[in-house]
Every structure is written in C-alpha cells, then in structure tokens.
Amino acid sequence: MPQYDFSTKKENVQKEVKYLAKNFGDFRQNLIDFAKIYFPNEYNDFNESSPGMMFIEMASYVGDVLSYYVDKQFKENLLEYAEEKKNVISLAQTLGYKPTTTVPATVTLDVFHIVPSILSGDTYVPDMNYSLKIDESMLISSQDDPAVSFRTIEDVNFKYSSSLDPMEKTIYETDGTNPTYFLLKKSVKAVAGNTTSETFTIGSPEKFKELILSRTDITEIISCVDSDGNSWYETPYLAQSTIYTDVENDENQDPTFSQYAGQTPYLLKLKKVPKRFITRILSDNRTKLVFGAGVSDSPDEEIIPNPSNVGGAIGDSPNYLTTDFDPVNFLFTKSYGEAPSNTTLTITYAYGGGVETNVLSDTLNNIVGATYSVDETKIASVQQLNVVKASVACTNPKPATGGKSGDTVEEIRQNAIAHFPTQNRAVTKEDYIIRTYALPAKYGNVAKAFISQDEQLNINDNLPEQEGGKISRTENPLALNLYTLGYDAEGILVTLDDAVKHNLRTYLAQYRMLTDSVNILNAYVVNIGIEFEIVTLNNYNKKEVVLRCIELLKRYFNTERWQINQPIIKADINYQLSLVEGVQNVSMLRVYNKSGGDYSIYKYDINSAEPLNDDGEKGGIIYPSIDPMIFEVKFPNTDIEGRAR
Numbered sequence: 001m002p003q004y005d006f007s008t009k010k011e012n013v014q015k016e017v018k019y020l021a022k023n024f025g026d027f028r029q030n031l032i033d034f035a036k037i038y039f040p041n042e043y044n045d046f047n048e049s050s051p052g053m054m055f056i057e058m059a060s061y062v063g064d065v066l067s068y069y070v071d072k073q074f075k076e077n078l079l080e081y082a083e084e085k086k087n088v089i090s091l092a093q094t095l096g097y098k099p100t101t102t103v104p105a106t107v108t109l110d111v112f113h114i115v116p117s118i119l120s121g122d123t124y125v126p127d128m129n130y131s132l133k134i135d136e137s138m139l140i141s142s143q144d145d146p147a148v149s150f151r152t153i154e155d156v157n158f159k160y161s162s163s164l165d166p167m168e169k170t171i172y173e174t175d176g177t178n179p180t181y182f183l184l185k186k187s188v189k190a191v192a193g194n195t196t197s198e199t200f201t202i203g204s205p206e207k208f209k210e211l212i213l214s215r216t217d218i219t220e221i222i223s224c225v226d227s228d229g230n231s232w233y234e235t236p237y238l239a240q241s242t243i244y245t246d247v248e249n250d251e252n253q254d255p256t257f258s259q260y261a262g263q264t265p266y267l268l269k270l271k272k273v274p275k276r277f278i279t280r281i282l283s284d285n286r287t288k289l290v291f292g293a294g295v296s297d298s299p300d301e302e303i304i305p306n307p308s309n310v311g312g313a314i315g316d317s318p319n320y321l322t323t324d325f326d327p328v329n330f331l332f333t334k335s336y337g338e339a340p341s342n343t344t345l346t347i348t349y350a351y352g353g354g355v356e357t358n359v360l361s362d363t364l365n366n367i368v369g370a371t372y373s374v375d376e377t378k379i380a381s382v383q384q385l386n387v388v389k390a391s392v393a394c395t396n397p398k399p400a401t402g403g404k405s406g407d408t409v410e411e412i413r414q415n416a417i418a419h420f421p422t423q424n425r426a427v428t429k430e431d432y433i434i435r436t437y438a439l440p441a442k443y444g445n446v447a448k449a450f451i452s453q454d455e456q457l458n459i460n461d462n463l464p465e466q467e468g469g470k471i472s473r474t475e476n477p478l479a480l481n482l483y484t485l486g487y488d489a490e491g492i493l494v495t496l497d498d499a500v501k502h503n504l505r506t507y508l509a510q511y512r513m514l515t516d517s518v519n520i521l522n523a524y525v526v527n528i529g530i531e532f533e534i535v536t537l538n539n540y541n542k543k544e545v546v547l548r549c550i551e552l553l554k555r556y557f558n559t560e561r562w563q564i565n566q567p568i569i570k571a572d573i574n575y576q577l578s579l580v581e582g583v584q585n586v587s588m589l590r591v592y593n594k595s596g597g598d599y600s601i602y603k604y605d606i607n608s609a610e611p612l613n614d615d616g617e618k619g620g621i622i623y624p625s626i627d628p629m630i631f632e633v634k635f636p637n638t639d640i641e642g643r644a645r
Helices: 025-038 051-076 083-094 328-331 381-390 409-422 429-437 498-511 542-556 572-577
Strands: 003-004 014-016 106-120 122-125 139-142 148-151 170-176 179-191 195-202 208-212 218-226 230-234 244-249 266-272 276-281 287-291 343-353 362-367 393-395 448-459 469-487 517-522 524-538 583-592 628-634 638-642
Touching: 003 139, 025 051, 083 276, 083 409, 106 148, 106 381, 122 179, 148 195, 218 287, 266 498, 429 448, 429 469, 469 498, 498 517, 524 542, 542 572, 542 638, 572 583
Parallel strands: 230 276, 469 517, 524 628, 524 638
Antiparallel strands: 003 014, 106 122, 106 179, 106 393, 139 148, 139 362, 148 179, 170 179, 195 343, 208 287, 218 230, 218 343, 244 266, 276 287, 362 393, 448 469, 524 583
C-alpha cells in the first residue's frame, strides 16, 4: 500500500491508508481502525452515542455517496450499463446508430390511371404519351380514419416498365368493338405520416449552429431550403462532403446510358454538398439539426494552405515553411461544411407513426395531394390529358403493417451494439452480396449476385499443358469479382446493361473498403431441359400424376429459388418426385443442356459435370463450372417432359 504522511508533528510518521472501502459500513470501520492505530491516546471513545462516532459516521456517509456517484457516472459512460435515456441515446449515436422516435407503418399501394388508345398498325395500343410520372410524397388518407395519412417514398413512373418495377396494361373501356381507354397499374411503397414545415431565421454565422424542431415524432427530414433557394443536405457526419442522388436517365444526363432507360429509369450520381447538416435525437425525442463550422469569408487556403501551393519563397511563391499551423484552424474552414448566415431556413419533415397507422386492406384510396409531370409537347389534347389526371386512383391490396412506438432504452442499447460492428461498410463477401441486393429498383434490376476473390493467371512451366498454355491461378487479394444477372420484363435471366452496372458500382463505392477493388462481371446462364420417367401406383391416372410431377418441377426449378454456382442434386429431385401423390418410384431422370436459338449461347457438358462416385457410377450431383454460372429452365412449359409406366 502507498504510504502517506498525515502527521501534524514535526517528525515524519508514515500512516497506511486503505483504498478498498466502497460502502458506508466499510468506510466507518476503516475510520475507526485508523483512529485506533494512529490516535490511540487522542481519542478512544467509540460508543455509538459519542460525538466522535457522529463525525466518523458523517464522513462515512459522504464517502458512500461519493463512491456511489463515481460508480454511477462510470457506468453511464458504458453503453452496456448506462440507464439514463439521454446517455444511452448519446452513446448510441456516437456508435453510428440513430434511435427512432416512432415507427410508421409501411404498405404497398396499387396506383392506376387510364390512357387513351391509339392505332398502331392493325392493333389498338395504349398511347403512352399520356402516361404520367407521379412524384414521390403523394399523400393518401384512410377512408376509415382521415387523420391517418400515408405518403409514397418513390416516384410512380408510368413511362417505364421493368421486371422489378412492372406495369400492367388492361383494356378499360371500348366503343363496343375497339378499345378507347387502357388502364395502367403500378405498385409503389408508402409509409405512414404527414409532412409539415418549420422556419428559422439565421443572423450572423455561428459554428455548428443548432436548430431544434418542435415535434417529438419526426421520422424523416425531407428538405432544408434557405431563402435564396439553396438546398441543404443531411449527411451521416459533417466531415462527409458528398452524397448520392439520382437523376432521370435520358439523353440530357448521359447519352451513353439513355438507351437503357426502359429497364434503368434513373442514374445514381455523386454530388458534392458544402451546405450540409446532421441530425441528432434528444432525450425528449425532439430532433436537433447541427450545421457546419465554415464561418470565415476567407478562402480555405488562407486558413489552411494547400500543400501543393507551399513553396520556399522562390519567386512569388508563398513561404509557409517557417509558420506554425494550429489544427484548430480546420474548424474555421468549410471542411465540416458551411454555416448558414443571414438567411431563413425552411425545414420540411415527415412525422407520425405508431400502432394506429396499421390500417386494413383496401382502405387507402383517398388521394389528398399529388404532383404529376408529363411531356405536354407530345400531347394531342389537353382535355384528354385532364381526363387522364382525373383518373388517378390507388388502393392497398394488403394491410399496412409495422407501425409501433419508438425505441425503448433497452432497444436502443441492443440495436446500437448490433449496428456498430458493421460500421456501415462492406467488409466480408456476404456484405457485398447484401448491399448488391439492396440496390433500389429504380437504379436497376439485380436478380442474382455471386462474389469471389479475383484470380491472376500465371504461366508455370512445371504444370502439365492446358488449353491456352501452362496456367495456374492465384488469388489477387486487392480485387473482388462480383458476378451479376438481371431479369427481363418476362422474368428471364439476362446480363445487366451498362447503366445498371454504373449505378451498382456507384452504390457500392460508399460501402466498400478503401483497399477493395470490385469488378462487376456477367455470370453465365446455362439453359437446361428435364426428362423423367415414373412408375405410378395402381388405380391412379398416369397423365394426372405426370402433370402433378411437372408442376412440382416447375416450382423446384423456379429461377427465383436458384443462385449462381448452385449445383443440381438429382437425389433431391428424385425424393421430391417420390412424394407426389400416385408416384411409386422414379425410374429415370435426365438433365441436359439446351443452347442456341431462343436459348443461351453457352454450351455446357453436363455429362462431364456429373463426376463418378467411388463405385464408378454417376454421383448424382451436377456441378457448375469454375467460371460462375447458373442453371435455368428457361421455358418450363416445354423444357420439362415426363412419362409414366
């Protein structure tokens, strides 16, 4: 134990102090022991009612209180043990998790409108010049409770149709013989909530200006616009100077990708945003906006010189080599964004949610507000256009679900702990797959994804001759190969177009590790046909049993169930067929390659892909190739054949 001098006498007397006491009883006993050892003659009355014991117990009381608060404050700095809501929220946001004040219900809406017909050759087709684009944030209220509103979170663009954003066309009205109007239908996601705005007048610039919104049930900041028309953008942290935004895929944006607008209606772009803010949740569930620190009118290079402009006083070049720079100066630059000044900010946000927003199906059909856009230069009749706009309608075929109250303290704690390890980054191969599938549908259609380490091909004279030379493969640790496929409008597997690859590459850039290079490549599609023969049980109609088997194989080989590099296990197919009512056993099962014509151009030796087992017989597993590929039954109605005996 450390030794301290507590003596008031001239001679030094070393007194031992015990630091293990944590509660009232321990403090009291240690003080008594201390007095008995070092002041035996000065004080020896330790009766409970003595004045000395009163002071000892008062000192113990103070020590106990201080010990409690030291422990308490230490615990409140640890997310796992913190109890006060404000501390849990603060620690969670430090780890990158933003608590929810309320959770709105979500729903998928069916949106409709009619368009006139037009004669194309000998057939009447919809006149798509009248097709509308309905901007996001269309408001819809419930017929059962008008106070419950929903808003769409995506544009409803009837000009395009893709496999992930399909559009249905049906005849709506005829003149008795020919169609006069067609009905267009699309689906869009919507969330519960209303929108409102608050305005704030800003005077002189202030570093890290804070604005607190009044409502406690805010779910999203929709926009922040100053009185000069400039937009301010929300970022995860103030040091992030760029965000990702989308633009409509047309010739004005990028002539290279506009040819793919039918399947990829939007392009993902990187945008620099010096005017930015972050949001924080307060303990009373209000939302705080924090703006940047750039308050100086001087150029940033005058505050923190650009290293490329620093010289040695040669000629007219500036000399900063003898100048000390304070890192605090960064707080005066626009490195953390600009600070608003001498303006009025209008902040529009969404609010609402809770269990009351879980509404029944077919109740969201009252459109409160919507913004339509159409190329009026292609419109033959304004009156007809008004009819089209008036026909817009919607409904929810399924109930709205998911609405609940905001995070509890314990939910904030557990969600933050779970969120932190991801760091909003793609680290593992699985992370890249998840992020790929998370690409919003309006940026493209990614149906299948597979990732592997990139390989380098090396010539090695010690290897036996192979096609193309003596080649070995070694992993390239600096690159990943992301193999992808998409769907066409009929749900057939196709390679991704360049516009989708551009969007996917841009989308993954915000998550990938700095040292990772991601190559987006096409996976191969191998089309197959299936032949089988079964033996039926007595008293069963053979044709009916075969039809049931074919329907089972259609479901089994449904493209949505299959992944890149997934093998075909014939034993599993035989087992599934044996479970069909009326099947006694499976006597034959054949899988063969179909290529050329309407099928994939790629040929694959399926016989060689099914290696022999230890008994010298076919092993029953058809393996994919080394190069990532996927098996596809392209036309199930004709590519699956069966018979019974």
